[in-house]
Amino acid sequence: MQKSNWIIVTILVVASVLFLWMWQALQFSLVDNPVDIVVTVVWWLVIAAACVAIHWAEKKRRERIRTVFLAQGLAYNCETGVVRLDANASVVDALQKMLSSLNYGFDLAELPSNSRVRFQRIVRTSKFADNGNVWEGELVEVVQPGSPKPFSSRSELAHLMGEC
Structure with missing residues (x-):
């Protein structure tokens, strides 16, 4: 597996752990709250932005090579x-x-x-x-x-x- 793939997996795992901790610490699991959707949207935006940034960086690295x-x-x-x-x-x-x-x-x-x-x-x-x-x-x-x-x-x- 290439380095960029490991970076993506690491970011996903860290973001997952962070959002799971936030979910429990803010007690969203106890009440059906409209903030749930905000957390979900933020989660997917972070993941999408990380994937786009990693793809762009890999493309530029290959051009330099x-x-x-x-x-x-x-x-x-x-x-x-x-x-x-x-x-x-x-x-x-x-x-x-x-x-x-x-x-x-x-x-x-x-x-x-x-x-x-x-x-x-x-x-x-x-x-x-x-x-x-x-x-x-x-x-x-x-x-x-x-x-x-x-x-x-x-x-x-x-x-x-x-x-x-």
Whole structure:
């Protein structure tokens, strides 16, 4: 079970115990009171808000993991680490292979501290599914970080990178 699933279960258990304690401490169990419905609504709102917040946080975490930094002959991803790229191969093919093999774990690879690599491009992938058939995101040139170039397919990314 992933960490986010355990967080959801923990929140549900803690909220359940808290509301059960409140129910007994305020003696709602003794009288049929209109406040019962308020407690019930608050309970479900807390649970729904927690689930939405956890889903949003997991989505953002996965987007950060899919971010790839590119240098001449190298690619860096926080899960796979530094990967050497074949000089004759397509960078987009290498990115697709790298993103397809991600397992979105919590153990992250760090960039070597003695590295003097200057990254030239950043590929931020917001959606990646079906082995790259669904691939959306943006390409950022490090020299112009304020003007990212969005792409919505593998072929658009190849065109932006000059591989077409």
